[in-house]
Amino acid sequence: MIGPVEEMLAKVVETAGAVHLTLIDPDSVSPAEAGAMANAAAEGGTDAIMVGGSVGAAGRGLEEAVSAIKEGSGLPVILFPSGVSGLCSNAEAVFFMSLLNSRSASYLIENQALGAPLVHRYRLEPIPMAYVVVEPGGTVGWVGDAKLIPRSKPELATAYALAGTYFGMRFVYLEAGSGAEDPVPAEMVAATKRAIGRAHLIVGGGIRSGEAARRLVSAGADIIVTGTGVERSEDVEAFVREITSAIKRR
Ligand code: 1GP
Numbered sequence: 001m002i003g004p005v006e007e008m009l010a011k012v013v014e015t016a017g018a019v020h021l022t023l024i025d026p027d028s029v030s031p032a033e034a035g036a037m038a039n040a041a042a043e044g045g046t047d048a049i050m051v052g053g054s055v056g057a058a059g060r061g062l063e064e065a066v067s068a069i070k071e072g073s074g075l076p077v078i079l080f081p082s083g084v085s086g087l088c089s090n091a092e093a094v095f096f097m098s099l100l101n102s103r104s105a106s107y108l109i110e111n112q113a114l115g116a117p118l119v120h121r122y123r124l125e126p127i128p129m130a131y132v133v134v135e136p137g138g139t140v141g142w143v144g145d146a147k148l149i150p151r152s153k154p155e156l157a158t159a160y161a162l163a164g165t166y167f168g169m170r171f172v173y174l175e176a177g178s179g180a181e182d183p184v185p186a187e188m189v190a191a192t193k194r195a196i197g198r199a200h201l202i203v204g205g206g207i208r209s210g211e212a213a214r215r216l217v218s219a220g221a222d223i224i225v226t227g228t229g230v231e232r233s234e235d236v237e238a239f240v241r242e243i244t245s246a247i248k249r250r
Pocket of ligand 1: 023175176177178179180203204205206207225226227228229
C-alpha cells in the first residue's frame with residue numbers, strides 16, 4: 001500500500017524531475033539547531049527531511065529533533081534508522097530498508113523484524129527501500145558490515161538493486177557513505193536506473209554542489225540526499241537552493 005509521503009515523493013519526481021531530501025543527524029545537532037536547519041532547508045526548496053544516523057540517533061534526542069523539525073519547517077519527516085532504536089512515534093514515515101549487501105543478518109532482516117511491530121504501533125508509513133552501500137561506504141559501511149560495492153563495478157550495484165525491486169522494494173538507495181569524498185559514480189547511477197525502471201533511485205553521500213547533484217540526476221537519480229553539505233553550511237537556505245535549483249525543472 002502506498003501512503004501519502006511516498007505519493008508526495010512520486011508526484012514531485014513526476015512534476016519537478018527530482019526530489020531533494022535533507023538529512024539531519026540528531027546526534028550531531030541540538031533539537032533547536034535541527035529545527036532551524038530544517039526551516040532554512042524548507043526555504044531553500046527541500047521536499048522532506050530525513051532523520052537518522054549510524055550512531056546515537058535514538059531516544060529522547062531523536063524525538064525532540066523530530067518535533068522541532070516539524071514545527072520549524074512544516075515538512076514531513078522520514079526516519080532513516082540504523083536499527084530499532086532509530087524509530088520514534090512522531091515522524092510521518094520511515095524508510096523501511098534492508099542493507100542488501102550487508103554480511104550481517106542484523107542489517108538484512110533482524111532489526112526490521114524487531115522494528116516492524118513498532119512501525120505498526122506508531123502508525124509510521126513504511127516506504128520499502130533497498131539500501132546498497134558503495135565504496136568508500138563511511139560509517140554506515142562499517143557499522144552495517146557491508147561488503148562494499150567497488151566503484152568500478154556498476155553491474156554489482158545493478159544486481160543488488162534489481163534484486164531489491166524483485167522483492168517489491170519501490171525505492172533503491174545507492175549510498176557512498178556520509179562525508180564521502182566523491183559521490184557514487186554517475187555511470188553506476190545510470191546503469192542502476194536503466195535496470196530498475198520505474199522504481200525510484202535515491203543517491204546520497206558526498207554530494208556537495210549543485211553541479212554534482214545535477215550530474216547524478218542527469219544520469220538517472222530521482223532523489224538526491226544531502227547531509228554533510230547542509231550541516232557544514234553557513235547559509236543552509238542558499239546551499240539547499242543551489243542543489244534544488246540545479247535538479248528541478250522550473
Ligand atoms: C548519508 O547519503 C547520506 O546517508 C548523506 O551523505 O552527509 O555526505 O551528504 P552526506
